[in-house]
Amino acid sequence: MKPAIDFYFDFSSPYSYIASEWVGAVAARHGRLVNWRAILLGASFQVTGLRPPAEFPLKRDYLMRDVARSAAFAGVPLRMPEAFPIATQNAARVFWWLHAQEPQRAVDWARAALRAYFTRGVNLSEPQALKALCAEQGLDAQAAEAAWNDPQWKAALKAANEAAIAVGVFGAPYFVIDGEPFWGNDRQAQIEAWLNSGPPRGLE
Amino acid sequence: MKPAIDFYFDFSSPYSYIASEWVGAVAARHGRLVNWRAILLGASFQVTGLRPPAEFPLKRDYLMRDVARSAAFAGVPLRMPEAFPIATQNAARVFWWLHAQEPQRAVDWARAALRAYFTRGVNLSEPQALKALCAEQGLDAQAAEAAWNDPQWKAALKAANEAAIAVGVFGAPYFVIDGEPFWGNDRQAQIEAWLNSGPPRGLE
Numbered sequence: 001m002k003p004a005i006d007f008y009f010d011f012s013s014p015y016s017y018i019a020s021e022w023v024g025a026v027a028a029r030h031g032r033l034v035n036w037r038a039i040l041l042g043a044s045f046q047v048t049g050l051r052p053p054a055e056f057p058l059k060r061d062y063l064m065r066d067v068a069r070s071a072a073f074a075g076v077p078l079r080m081p082e083a084f085p086i087a088t089q090n091a092a093r094v095f096w097w098l099h100a101q102e103p104q105r106a107v108d109w110a111r112a113a114l115r116a117y118f119t120r121g122v123n124l125s126e127p128q129a130l131k132a133l134c135a136e137q138g139l140d141a142q143a144a145e146a147a148w149n150d151p152q153w154k155a156a157l158k159a160a161n162e163a164a165i166a167v168g169v170f171g172a173p174y175f176v177i178d179g180e181p182f183w184g185n186d187r188q189a190q191i192e193a194w195l196n197s198g199p200p201r202g203l204e
Numbered sequence: 205m206k207p208a209i210d211f212y213f214d215f216s217s218p219y220s221y222i223a224s225e226w227v228g229a230v231a232a233r234h235g236r237l238v239n240w241r242a243i244l245l246g247a248s249f250q251v252t253g254l255r256p257p258a259e260f261p262l263k264r265d266y267l268m269r270d271v272a273r274s275a276a277f278a279g280v281p282l283r284m285p286e287a288f289p290i291a292t293q294n295a296a297r298v299f300w301w302l303h304a305q306e307p308q309r310a311v312d313w314a315r316a317a318l319r320a321y322f323t324r325g326v327n328l329s330e331p332q333a334l335k336a337l338c339a340e341q342g343l344d345a346q347a348a349e350a351a352w353n354d355p356q357w358k359a360a361l362k363a364a365n366e367a368a369i370a371v372g373v374f375g376a377p378y379f380v381i382d383g384e385p386f387w388g389n390d391r392q393a394q395i396e397a398w399l400n401s402g403p404p405r406g407l408e
Contacts, residue, residue: 048262058252058374062385069384072404073394170262180273181266186390190277200276 004033006176008169009110010041011088011124014067014078015185017114019173021076022188024107030195032177036107038095040088041172043161048170054085070185077119086117086125089157090148094134096156097147112137208237210380212373213314214245215292215328218271218282219389221318223377225280226392228311234399236381240311242299244292245376247365252374258289274389281323290321290329293361294352298338300360301351316341 005027009016027034045051054060064080071078091113099106116122116133123129130148131141147153164174168181175182175191180199182191193200209231213220231238249255258264268284275282295317303310320326320337327333334352335345351357368378372385379386379395384403386395397404 048260050260050263056252056254056374058372059254062372062374062387065385066387069394069404069407072407073397077406168262168266170260170266181269183266183270184390186388189393190273193277200273202281203273203276 002030002032003178004035006035006037006167008037008039008164008172008174009114010039010172011091011110011113011117012085013041013172014080014118015070016173017078017118018067018071018074018076019185019188020111020114022074023173023175026188026192026195030192032195034107036095036099036103036110037160037164038092038106038110038157039161039164039169039172040092040157043158044165044170047165050170052085074185079119079121081117081121081123083121083123083125086123088124089154090127090130091124092157092160093148093150093153094130094139094144096160097144097150097153098139100156109137109139206234206236207382208239210239210241210371212241212243212368212376212378213318214243214376215295215314215317215321216289217245217376218284218322219274220377221282221322222271222275222278222280223389223392224315224318226278227377227379230392230396230399234396236399238311240299240303240307240314241364241368242296242310242314242361243365243368243373243376244296244361247362248369248374251369254374256289278389283323283325285321285325285327287325287327287329290327292328293358294331294334295328296361296364297352297354297357298334298343298348300364301348301354301357302343304360313341313343 005023007019007023009020023034053063067080068078095106095110098109113124113133117124122133127145131145134141134144167176171183173185175187177191177194180194209227211223211227213224227238257267271284272282299310299314302313317328317337321328326337331349335349338345338348371380375387377389379391381395381398384398
């Protein structure tokens, strides 16, 4: 088995959502597994001094259009939520709580939560909405709420953020394949080419 | 004839260089002309509050790798110059000076200057190097130097920057096709799809 693809995502990142819809299938076509890693981009921003692109009006306007267009070109349903961006630490802690039990359950949660937020506007930052989503996904909502308030899963998310920063993750989605970093949903074509035949000719 | 493609570029932008190598051919395949527009990204950054990505160490490291990889995947020769980024107002003023005479001469200059900087490290910010490059390209180097010091061509570049900002240009390369904005060399695939068949299904 070839090395797995590391896939870093933030629950409030629309490009992460689009990528979450294709990364599994692309990896599978090339005999790779995917290590899903929920992070908080805000933690990276604090370290790097970068700021969320949506803070810049001109760039925000463009990005909203580009997100809609990129989703349409990818055939991924998307409706930008009215509340955006939102705090996603609770959704991410649920991810790591499930991950410790069974990684596939965490992946299923990630895909469901990203879809809920970016197609139905389910506000992942609101405890009641998040518990309802947990229940809808067959999870124990009370246990999930206990988990996102538990220092153990707060620490697990913090460790995931720190590990991501150590690798150089400054944006999302962010992929590492065979040690090579790829930033952005728009690197899908390069990722597929890399998985097919490795580095392009002329790249040292 | 279908509407031309507006192509905004900065002489110090490696992604602009890569795009300059394909934009003409892509446009021609779809029966479009290209309006080349030399700008100074710094002017946009001042207005938007954005900062050059290379100012952020983590992002800079990634971008240097991504530039090399993107050039290799595109089959475009590229060697990052030791002096980077550089001031490019003189090269841009030469562009607008030539553009007023004959737009195609300005395009030839843009392609040659981008190639010189990004394959041979010719430092476009140094008057002597810039004059030598002008001479190499069959231009009157003395006249070019007079042009980049002339208030007329300083004003022309300033007007080009202001027009770009009015359109929403906050990065480079930046394309506008049928009123639709595309930012980045990495939007080539979307641009080709758009030129082939217009907006993707589902995009309002």
